[in-house]
Amino acid sequence: xxxxxxxxxxxxxxxxxxxxxxxxxxxxxxxxxxxxxxxxxxxxxxxxxxxxxxxxxxxxxxxxxxxxxxxxxxxxxxxxxxxxxxxxxxxxxxxxxxxxxxxxxxxxxxxxxxxxxxxxxxxxxxxxxxxxxxxxxxxxxxxxxxxxxxxxxxxxxxxxxxxxxxxxxxxxxxxxxxxxxxxxxxxxxxxxxxxxxxxxxxxxxxxxxxxxxxxxxxxxxxxxxxxxxxxxxxxxxxxxxxxxxxxxxxxxxxxxxxxxxxxxxxxxxxxxxxxxxxxxxxxxxxxxxxxxxxxxxxxxxxxxxxxxxxxxxxxxxxxxxxxxxxxxxxxxxxxxxxxxxxxxxxxxxxxxxxxxxxxxxxxxxxxxxxxxxxxxxxxxxxxxxxxxxxxxxxxxxxxxxxxxxxxxxxxxxxxxxxxxxxxxxxxxxxxxxxxxxxxxxxxxxxxxxxxxxxxxxxxxxxxxxxxxxxxxxxxxxxxxxxxxxx
Amino acid sequence: xxxxxxxxxxxxxxxxxxxxxxxxxxxxxxxxxxxxxxxxxxxxxxxxxxxxxxxxxxxxxxxxxxxxxxxxxxxxxxxxxxxxxxxxxxxxxxxxxxxxxxx
Numbered sequence: 001x002x003x004x005x006x007x008x009x010x011x012x013x014x015x016x017x018x019x020x021x022x023x024x025x026x027x028x029x030x031x032x033x034x035x036x037x038x039x040x041x042x043x044x045x046x047x048x049x050x051x052x053x054x055x056x057x058x059x060x061x062x063x064x065x066x067x068x069x070x071x072x073x074x075x076x077x078x079x080x081x082x083x084x085x086x087x088x089x090x091x092x093x094x095x096x097x098x099x100x101x102x103x104x105x106x107x108x109x110x111x112x113x114x115x116x117x118x119x120x121x122x123x124x125x126x127x128x129x130x131x132x133x134x135x136x137x138x139x140x141x142x143x144x145x146x147x148x149x150x151x152x153x154x155x156x157x158x159x160x161x162x163x164x165x166x167x168x169x170x171x172x173x174x175x176x177x178x179x180x181x182x183x184x185x186x187x188x189x190x191x192x193x194x195x196x197x198x199x200x201x202x203x204x205x206x207x208x209x210x211x212x213x214x215x216x217x218x219x220x221x222x223x224x225x226x227x228x229x230x231x232x233x234x235x236x237x238x239x240x241x242x243x244x245x246x247x248x249x250x251x252x253x254x255x256x257x258x259x260x261x262x263x264x265x266x267x268x269x270x271x272x273x274x275x276x277x278x279x280x281x282x283x284x285x286x287x288x289x290x291x292x293x294x295x296x297x298x299x300x301x302x303x304x305x306x307x308x309x310x311x312x313x314x315x316x317x318x319x320x321x322x323x324x325x326x327x328x329x330x331x332x333x334x335x336x337x338x339x340x341x342x343x344x345x346x347x348x349x350x351x352x353x354x355x356x357x358x359x360x361x362x363x364x365x366x367x368x369x370x371x372x373x374x375x376x377x378x379x380x381x382x383x384x385x386x387x388x389x390x391x392x393x394x395x396x397x398x399x400x401x402x403x404x405x406x407x408x409x410x411x412x413x414x415x416x417x418x419x420x421x422x423x424x425x426x427x428x429x430x431x432x433x434x435x436x437x438x439x440x441x442x443x444x445x446x447x448x449x450x451x452x453x454x455x456x457x458x459x460x461x462x463x464x465x466x467x468x469x470x471x472x473x474x475x476x477x478x479x480x481x482x483x484x485x486x
Numbered sequence: 487x488x489x490x491x492x493x494x495x496x497x498x499x500x501x502x503x504x505x506x507x508x509x510x511x512x513x514x515x516x517x518x519x520x521x522x523x524x525x526x527x528x529x530x531x532x533x534x535x536x537x538x539x540x541x542x543x544x545x546x547x548x549x550x551x552x553x554x555x556x557x558x559x560x561x562x563x564x565x566x567x568x569x570x571x572x573x574x575x576x577x578x579x580x581x582x583x584x585x586x587x588x589x
Contacts, residue, residue, distance in 0.1 A: 130550055137557045141564050148568055157572040161581075164568050165520055168561055169511045172527035175554065176504055179531050179547075183493075183538035188546055 006066040008059060009073050012052035012081070013121045019045035020114035027107010035099050035106040042092045042110040046117070050085045053078065053121075063484075065127040069189045072127040079332060079481035080124040080259045087252040087339045088117040093456045094347045095244040102150060109149060113248065116142035120256035129178045129188040129268070132260050136174075136224070140167050143253060147241040159240025166223075166233040174220025180213030190268045198271040214272055218279060221264065224257040227283050227313040228290040235294075238306035243353060246302060247346035250309045251339040258335060262320055262328070263483065270486030273323055280321035281413050287314030288420040295427045300360050301349055304427055305342075308386060311420060312338060318417055319401045322408035323486050325479075330400035332478035337385070337393030337467050344460025345382040348375055351453050365431050367440025374454070376435040378461040383428040385464045388421050393467025400475075496537035503530035515581045517572075521565050528558040 007014070023041060026033050033041075056073060060066070063074040091113060099106045119138030126132035144167060148160025182188055184206040185196040200206055223230040238246045265276050291311025298304040316338075319331035352368075352375070353359045369376040385394030398421060405414035467474065503526055510523030532551045539547025 130546075130553060134553060134557065137560070141560055144564050144568065148571060151571045152575075154572075154575050157568065157575060160568045161517070161572055164565055165511060165524075168524045168565070169508065169527070171561075172504070172507065172524065172531065175528070175531045176534070179534035179538065179550075182535065182547060182550070183497075183541075186538075186542045186544050186546075188550065 002068050003066075006060075009056050009066055010071065010125075011056050012049045013118055013125075015052055016045060016049045016114055016118045016121065019049075020111045020118060023107055023114065024111035027105055027111060032105050033107045035096050038106040038110045039092055039096055042114060043089055045114060046085050046089045046092070049117075049121075050082060053081045053085070065189070065191065069191070070128045070131045071122075071125045073125055074483065075481045076259075076263075076483045077125045079477065080255065080335075081121050083336055083339060084117065084120045084124070084252050084255055087255065087343065088113060088120075088248070090340075090343045090347075090456055090460065091244055091248040091252065093452050094247060094343065094350055096452055097350060097450050098242050098244060098353075104149060104151075109146070112142045112146050112149075116146070116248070117252065120252060123256045124259040124263075126260065126263070127190050127267075129181070129190070129193070129264075132264070133171075133175060133178065136257075136260065137171065139253065139256060140171065140224075143167075143245075143249060146245045146248070147237055149242050149245060155240040156242060157240075159237045162233055163237045163241075170220050170223035170230070173216050173223070177213045177216030177218070177220060180209050181217065184209040184213060190263070193268045194270055197269065201271040210272070211275075214269055214276070215279070217264065218276060221257065221261040222283055225254060225261055225313050225316075226310055227317060228287040228310055229283075231287070231290070231310045231313075234310055235303055235306045238309070239300060239302045243302065243346055243350045246306075247343050247350075250305070250346065251342045254309070254313070255335045255339060258316060258320075258331070262331065265320065266323070266328075266483055266486050273486045277321045277323060280317050281410060284314045284317035284321060284413060285416045287311060287317065288416055289314075292420040292423045292427075296423065298427070299362050301362060301365070301431065302346075302360050305345060305349070308424065308427075309342070311424065312386075314420075315398060315401055315417055318405050318410070318413055321413070322404045322410060324404060324408045325482060325485065326400070326404035326407055328482050328485070329475065329478040330397070330404045332481055333400060333471070333475055334397035336474060336478070337397040337464065340460045340463045340467070341382050341385045341392075341394055344378060344457050344464065345386070347453055347457040347460065348379045348382065351375060351450060351457070362430055362434050363438075365434040366438040368435040371440060375457070378457045379435060380432055381461045381464055383432055385468070387425050387428045391465065391468040393464050393471065395468055396471040396475075397467075493537050493541045496533060500530040500533040500537070503527075503533065517569050517581055520581070521562060521569070524561065524565065525558060528554055528561075 057078045061073045061078060065072045099109060116139045119135045122135030123132060126135055144160055144164045147163045148157050150156035184200060185193050187193050226234040269276060288311050291307050291314060295304050295307035316331055316334055319327040352364060385392035388394045388398035402414040402417055507523045507526030507530060511520055514520050532554055535547040535551045
């Protein structure tokens with residue numbers, strides 16, 4: 001029997017879903033809501049949700065699954081939920097400009113962002129393959145629509161189409177894997193699945209169902225975190241989608257996808273640890289090499305950041321494949337740093353964009369240091385952090401990941417990581433060279449005055465530097481947010 | 487002679503359906519056909535779930551299948567919405583016309 005009071009532990013998700021629905025209705029009546037009130041409502045709902053998350057965790061946070069084993073509210077979920085809410089909040093603050101200039105309705109946009117965030121909160125709490133999959137779909141369906149939000153622009157529609165087709169295929173692959181694992185074990189509950197898989201693997205029963213099942217499940221998850229060779233959708237979707245949506249996909253969506261990847265590998269498939277460590281190592285290396293090499297040849301900044309995000313998925317996978325405490329908290333710390341760095345970098349891209357898609361090439365950044373020292377300095381911080389140079393959060397993030405890999409005996413993977421980081425210096429500093437050493441032309445775009453956007457970029461830059469100067473407190477926080485190791 | 491239908495037969499059928507669907511998504515160039523192929527993939531999963539549910543005498547699989555059907559409906563709605571938006575710009579449902587982005 002389900003104890004109805006357990007629904008209180010889902011109060012944050014329920015509240016956010018209701019807020020999203022109200023915003024959707026308000027945005028559809030008559031002329032809808034204007035951008036500023038809609039953004040304010042969305043931000044307030046996110047803050048209230050964050051408070052509810054803290055309240056729910058205080059009320060019944062434990063590693064025990066509740067609601068018939070569908071959800072769990074442990075410290076891992078708490079850390080990731082707060083991080084996701086922060087990333088979503090920053091996305092809301094960088095979204096205003098394109099809605100106002102493009103004349104797109106803001107009510108629906110913010111409501112879709114909140115729906116996606118609801119899905120993400122459910123994802124990190126999911127403790128059954130059923131609940132994890134349904135919440136993944138909630139996030140994915142909202143993201144498909146968001147990618148096509150510039151509905152009068154061909155590129156945006158194409159991005160939505162490609163994202164939808166490949167996303168649906170990956171959902172199908174993931175689901176097929178789940179169905180085979182269900183057939184082998186008779187359960188979709190993460191804890192029971194792990195126990196029964198352990199028995200089956202030790203007796204050698206159902207080898208084909210288990211092998212094909214977990215492999216398809218893992219491929220679906222690698223697709224969602226945009227790791228090579230399952231990354232084909234990423235560059236096109238990141239370039240075609242409205243830039244705030246790209247920032248959202250590269251930060252919040254990626255964090256939530258990594259959260260379920262780790263939850264499933266660590267807690268549902270510990271019996272297959274040796275297998276998934278090897279596959280993850282291969283995927284991590286291919287992602288790091290392919291992402292960084294392909295980024296070298298780009299002249300569009302959004303496309304470069306898309307390939308860079310594939311490379312960074314590889315770095316984060318290094319921490320996952322260690323399957324150690326050091327690896328896990330390094331991943332959590334990296335996700336935190338990466339969210340601020342990515343949102344800041346895409347925020348800078350937005351402020352330089354003229355109309356929908358102009359102002360995105362490297363040469364548009366020429367002489368930015370003269371035209372706007374603040375923007376150039378912030379972009380410098382983000383590029384330094386993405387390369388992994390001190391004193392930024394990006395340095396410590398990579399340092400902890402590589403250290404964990406060396407400690408766990410995956411030295412060759414760490415070596416690939418260090419080498420590809422060195423390669424990445426070239427394309428990240430390509431922008432820096434443009435900003436500081438090249439003179440600007442008459443045609444180069446001038447940054448728009450936008451106070452909300454500029455302050456978001458400033459916050460992201462300050463946090464990035466702070467994480468590099470005093471990483472201690474957040475490392476402690478990440479260390480307190482671990483799940484049982486496989 | 488009567489052939490007894492076992493779970494393995496259902497698994498083979500669903501594997502074939504899945505392969506046809508996946509191939510259709512990757513190879514077919516008409517958007518409507520691609521949407522149909524997506525449905526085929528999701529339904530092959532349903533077949534798996536229900537066959538296992540019957541074999542194991544466990545209800546989880548059937549409940550899962552109901553959820554899958556609901557999500558498949560949502561996915562079809564979103565897919566058709568995106569298709570209509572693109573159709574208004576291109577006057578075509580052919581995927582080869584969507585070539586602004588390539589990477």
